Amino acid sequence: MSAESREGVAARVVAWQAVHGRNHLPWQQTRDPYRVWLSEIMLQQTQVTTVLDYYARFLGRFSDVSALAAAPQDEVLGLWSGLGYYSRARNLHRCAQQIMTDHGGAFPRKASLLASLPGIGRSTAGAIAAFCFSERVPILDANVRRVLTRLLGFGQDLASAKNERLLWEHADALLPVRDLDVAMPRYTQGLMDLGASLCTPRSPKCSDCPLVGDCAAFKEGDPERYPVRTRKLSRRAESWQLVILRDGKGRIWLQRRPPTGIWAGMHCVPVFADLESRDVFVSALGSNGQYAQQELQPFVHVLTHRDLHLHPLLIQTDGMVPPVEGGEWLGQDQWSLVGLPAPIRKLLDTTQSSLW
Numbered sequence: 001m002s003a004e005s006r007e008g009v010a011a012r013v014v015a016w017q018a019v020h021g022r023n024h025l026p027w028q029q030t031r032d033p034y035r036v037w038l039s040e041i042m043l044q045q046t047q048v049t050t051v052l053d054y055y056a057r058f059l060g061r062f063s064d065v066s067a068l069a070a071a072p073q074d075e076v077l078g079l080w081s082g083l084g085y086y087s088r089a090r091n092l093h094r095c096a097q098q099i100m101t102d103h104g105g106a107f108p109r110k111a112s113l114l115a116s117l118p119g120i121g122r123s124t125a126g127a128i129a130a131f132c133f134s135e136r137v138p139i140l141d142a143n144v145r146r147v148l149t150r151l152l153g154f155g156q157d158l159a160s161a162k163n164e165r166l167l168w169e170h171a172d173a174l175l176p177v178r179d180l181d182v183a184m185p186r187y188t189q190g191l192m193d194l195g196a197s198l199c200t201p202r203s204p205k206c207s208d209c210p211l212v213g214d215c216a217a218f219k220e221g222d223p224e225r226y227p228v229r230t231r232k233l234s235r236r237a238e239s240w241q242l243v244i245l246r247d248g249k250g251r252i253w254l255q256r257r258p259p260t261g262i263w264a265g266m267h268c269v270p271v272f273a274d275l276e277s278r279d280v281f282v283s284a285l286g287s288n289g290q291y292a293q294q295e296l297q298p299f300v301h302v303l304t305h306r307d308l309h310l311h312p313l314l315i316q317t318d319g320m321v322p323p324v325e326g327g328e329w330l331g332q333d334q335w336s337l338v339g340l341p342a343p344i345r346k347l348l349d350t351t352q353s354s355l356w
Helices: 003-020 033-043 048-061 065-070 073-080 087-102 122-133 142-152 161-173 180-197 216-220 275-285 342-351
Strands: 236-246 252-256 291-295 299-302 306-317 327-330
Touching: 003 180, 033 048, 033 087, 033 122, 048 073, 065 087, 073 087, 122 180, 142 161, 142 180, 142 216, 236 275, 236 342, 275 306, 299 342, 306 342
Parallel strands: 236 306
Antiparallel strands: 236 252, 252 327, 291 306, 299 306
């Protein structure tokens, strides 16, 4: 593609975004890097409609990066509960603290420096730098990757790091070259919007796309073959036994998950890998007091790489401390504020009325 054609692509994206793109979202009405960063992290693998309420709640509690950095991690995880991918929340907290300690509370203005912070990869760094500081840097989130591979007819396998780097080079070459203060934020948002609204994974609306005249995939007649990635996520199933313990005061016994793995560092009811381990735990309760138990309906919680088959057992105790370390009794006014995985929070909410 010639330099003139590349410049034309950027101009059409900018013009289209001004008229047809998303211009009403709360994080689009600011160049505050804290707010843009927060939205970018929340939007990773999460729909805009879901993020809106969480974004407002976070800003209501943590109005700036210093407030977020000073907050306990449990409070951050508690507000995040339900958004999933909880490593994002932990990295968000770590990143805020690093900005305070290493950067005097100010976000770096260059994408290369932003990308060195916890939880901020190259694409997110580019988005923050483009939106807030109009830096001429590309992004390659899933939507933009799809738009550009189709536009360019880029059929190389993106499972290869070499081909991924080559696509970054193409993305860089397509960036606007004029009026960057206005063009970079709008071009960056425009590519995102095209991928979200027109250049969709299935049945793209090519006739409405401002780039259709230059789109190699449209000319080939098969846009859905792009992008090409041969390596697929391997999924597997796990079966977890959950024990919900409630004492005579209505409190729930919660303990910390391990620092790595699924739901790392979050509060959770006791989890066991098999029935035998669970039953050993339950049997030990008999030496600590009286209890009654009820099997609840199993359900499946779907994660990116696996399906969790969850089997809850509800136990009402007389208040004796269970034979586990690192846990505590929390009332609903307490556990509703800490970091709980979404399915555990929902389980506790729905079982409150059914407990004896």
